[in-house]
Amino acid sequence: MSRSEPRRRSTGRTTLSDVARLAEVSPITASRALRGERGVAAELVERVKLAATQLGYVPDPAARALASQRSAVVPVLVPLLSNALFVDVLEAVHRTLFPLGYQALIGVTHYDPQEEEQLLRTYLAHRPAGLLVTGFDRTETARQLIAGSGVPCVHLMELTTAPGVHSVGFSQQQAAFTMTAHLLDRGYQRIAFVAAQLDPRTLQRAEGYRRCLREAGRYDARLELLSPAPSSIRLGAELLDELLRTRPEVDAVFFCNDDLAQGGLLAAQRLQVAVPGRLAIAGFNDLAGSDQMVPPLTTVRTPRTAIGEASAHMLLALMRGEPVAQPSVDLGFELMVRESS
Amino acid sequence: MSRSEPRRRSTGRTTLSDVARLAEVSPITASRALRGERGVAAELVERVKLAATQLGYVPDPAARALASQRSAVVPVLVPLLSNALFVDVLEAVHRTLFPLGYQALIGVTHYDPQEEEQLLRTYLAHRPAGLLVTGFDRTETARQLIAGSGVPCVHLMELTTAPGVHSVGFSQQQAAFTMTAHLLDRGYQRIAFVAAQLDPRTLQRAEGYRRCLREAGRYDARLELLSPAPSSIRLGAELLDELLRTRPEVDAVFFCNDDLAQGGLLAAQRLQVAVPGRLAIAGFNDLAGSDQMVPPLTTVRTPRTAIGEASAHMLLALMRGEPVAQPSVDLGFELMVRESS
DNA sequence: CTGAAAGCGCTTACAG
DNA sequence: CTGAAAGCGCTTACAG
Structure with a gap:
């Protein structure tokens, strides 16, 4: 082997370049075609998609996040999983986001603002696409982490009319x-x-x-x-x-x-x-x-499934940079009178 | 601005180079010091750590994963969250792994092998450090995805004596x-x-x-x-x-x-x-x-908390390449005779 | 024990 | 509509 060959760290992984080569386009075009960016000739898109399928290509999320400074991850911070309430919210969030390519990342705070702050620090390092948090009770540092990150954020369960703050819940x-x-x-x-x-x-x-x-x-x-x-x-x-x-x-x-x-x-x-x-x-x-x-x-x-869905949809709009008509969505509640009262 | 300046995609993020510069070492040395790799002069380690703290440096997980081909993520695939059983397992796994720098990533399969396969494909693309899955009932493709990934894997809840397969559960x-x-x-x-x-x-x-x-x-x-x-x-x-x-x-x-x-x-x-x-x-x-x-x-x-802890510990050993004395750990169960029988 | 160079696999920014 | 170059922020592999 010649000394002048470039050093390689072989990974065996199928890369975008492999797909591009098979489709006979440049990697940039392949990238654009796969992401559905408009402005690529229909014929090329087809060729690229075919090549990707043939090769079983799966984009590398780390490379993508590094290059674009944005991952497909959406942390959802809840106090507990032992309360079925939050499980229902999470299910609804996941069901809404996963088909669109986002991964809900569950974080459990145990009702502890310090734990939440720690989770926030860890998750924000992943440059999440969006963020869902429970209520408004957090450390000032946590608040600043969220605001400073520029990551779109929706607050669950409670409502606020504070400007620029997005929330879905009920009173x-x-x-x-x-x-x-x-x-x-x-x-x-x-x-x-x-x-x-x-x-x-x-x-x-x-x-x-x-x-x-x-x-x-x-x-x-x-x-x-x-x-x-x-x-x-x-x-x-x-x-x-x-x-x-x-x-x-x-x-x-x-x-x-x-x-x-x-x-x-x-x-x-x-x-x-x-x-x-x-x-x-x-x-x-x-x-x-x-x-x-x-x-x-x-x-x-209480409308936990609706809260999960509505908050995911609101977050989706924020992530796309679309305007959100109602930054505070009240989903109400229903009195269930049964026989114990 | 001169035309010959390198193009920059400014992110404002504090990087390893910033830390290295402040500590007056090379980025490689800073990287080694921060990761606790042995073979770095104690004095330099101290200087680097101080610099990192001063700058509030948080390593970029995407860059790290891309360069090392390994992330700190550990997907845990469970059938459901509405069964408190699995919530207890997850809590224990998280409690064991998080302090060591690993992030448990919860995946819910809804008892559907197709959904599990889909989740596996998505999560494996992140090059997880390890993997926890429930039981042995999965598609052949899923089995191959796991084996082919080379990611250490422990099976939860059930036991097997199949060679090379790791499990923690009870009969x-x-x-x-x-x-x-x-x-x-x-x-x-x-x-x-x-x-x-x-x-x-x-x-x-x-x-x-x-x-x-x-x-x-x-x-x-x-x-x-x-x-x-x-x-x-x-x-x-x-x-x-x-x-x-x-x-x-x-x-x-x-x-x-x-x-x-x-x-x-x-x-x-x-x-x-x-x-x-x-x-x-x-x-x-x-x-x-x-x-x-x-x-x-x-x-x-049933010993779900113990299963969560023991499986996390077994996975830790596998991730470190340590030998695992017992690849199949039976945690037993306890008959609770109360008044309904 | 320390470091200069190269590379991981993508996307952005600039050209044409 | 398409692409060559550069860069994202780390770590690996090689030297010394």
């Missing part, structure tokens, strides 16, 4: 207000609010509960039972026990999430507390199983 | 056998098996159920109720209804998954069927809420 506070009003309508006198995790959306729900009861002149701070522990069926059962022990006068409980409410319902059954006769129980989110409980659980159905 | 069949044997021990005479989804692991459980009853001379094919529909609490309720309508003689039901069993338990309650007096109910996986049911659900606890 957590109003939804909780509506549920509380429903319980008042039913004639319940001492309505407790039981919550866990105490993340921003939970606190907004607490606010909706308070506002409603205050307006009715019925607010009593002692009827709030708030735990920072992670939400779960088991915790719901424990909190119901505690509630009935310490506030035996309550006649209705509004749990901030359905897993708690399901646990509460099961605990009531164990304690032989009649629902809704002695105690009404209501939840939030309409998670799997809530309609199967005995009695079926009254709750608020 | 689905044996676990189901054990549960069935427990029900026999308790004296139940007509034990039904109710399953949904009918994925490979579910069918292995069915096999364990059959083998146990056959060995006891008690197998009756009419006591199997199999539905290809996705598993859910609601479906469990429906299947219990159907079972009691069409096989009123059953005195125990073994559901292939806890969501079905929970639904079955709730349906029994609605139908005023005493559990376990008139009908015993057992599940599989010990999902959230099973211990809170009324009565608490007898089930099999």
Whole structure:
């Protein structure tokens, strides 16, 4: 082998040049044809696509990202996967973006702004095409990372009217207000609010509960039972026990999430507390199983699939540089009155 | 501006060269220092690291992947996120790999081999550092894609003794056998098996159920109720209804998954069927809420967190080229006898 | 132990 | 509408 040959780091990979050679065009033309850039003769496009198929060509995402300074990755930052809520959002986002060539990259923050900041730093280094984040509760540094990156970003679950900020969600506070009003309508006198995790959306729900009861002149701070522990069926059962022990006068409980409410319902059954006769129980989110409980659980159905789809579509528009008519999309909620209230 | 200046595509990004310049070393040395490659003078390493920190340098993953032909990404392919089982596995994998600089990339196959093949093609193009896949049920093409990529791969949930194949899981069949044997021990005479989804692991459980009853001379094919529909609490309720309508003689039901069993338990309650007096109910996986049911659900606890951790550690060894003592790691299971049986 | 050169596989910017 | 040149930001392979 001659000493003057160029050094090669063989990878065996089929490259754009291979495709171009077979199609008898330049690599640039092949690149343009494959990306569907307009302004390439139809005949050449066909030849290039055929060659690519014959060779089983798959573009190298790293090379593409390096050259174009933009990858096809879309990080989606959610607090948790153990809440079915976010799984539904993710499914919808993925279903919308994947067919268009984007890869949703799931990041779990565990409700920790520091973790989110760390994930953001890691993911932003990949020069993502877009970004989806949950709510507005983050570190100032995280906010600056997002803004400074120039990456289009849509906020999930909550709404804002702040200029230049894009969001898709519903009013957590109003939804909780509506549920509380429903319980008042039913004639319940001492309505407790039981919550866990105490993340921003939970606190907004607490606010909706308070506002409603205050307006009715019925607010009593002692009827709030708030735990920072992670939400779960088991915790719901424990909190119901505690509630009935310490506030035996309550006649209705509004749990901030359905897993708690399901646990509460099961605990009531164990304690032989009649629902809704002695105690009404209501939840939030309409998670799997809530309609199967005995009695079926009254709750608020939240539009997570719609949030996933709508946020992906909004992001798509932003990534294409298209104008977004409505930067804040309210998808509403639905009161599901069942037999537990 | 002079015509002879090199054209630049400014990106503003802080690069390795910036760090090298500040540290007064060559970029190669800076690269080696930052990657912790041994054989760099300690003093230089320190200078480089300081410079990197001062400049807030973040390596470009695309450039790194392109030059080294290897990224820090580890795709993890699971059937579903709506089953808490896989969420637990993913959490454990992420928790193990992220601190070491690897990014778990979640891929959802929806139990569809074609979808898995498609995901594999997409993710393999990123030259992942490693790969985690669920079970062994895939297309021949998918198998070849994995083998041909040379990317280290560990299989989750099931076990194999096939040479050169790495797996971490437990015996689905044996676990189901054990549960069935427990029900026999308790004296139940007509034990039904109710399953949904009918994925490979579910069918292995069915096999364990059959083998146990056959060995006891008690197998009756009419006591199997199999539905290809996705598993859910609601479906469990429906299947219990159907079972009691069409096989009123059953005195125990073994559901292939806890969501079905929970639904079955709730349906029994609605139908005023005493559990376990008139009908015993057992599940599989010990999902959230099973211990809170009324009565608490007898089930099999499966080691999903341990599977996530152990598979990540095995993959780590493979990625480092270290020998793996045990290519097939059986993490076992635990029979959880509670009050429903 | 350190470095100058070349290359990874694409796309951008400039010409024509 | 098409292409030759250069560059994206790293690391590999070779020297010394």
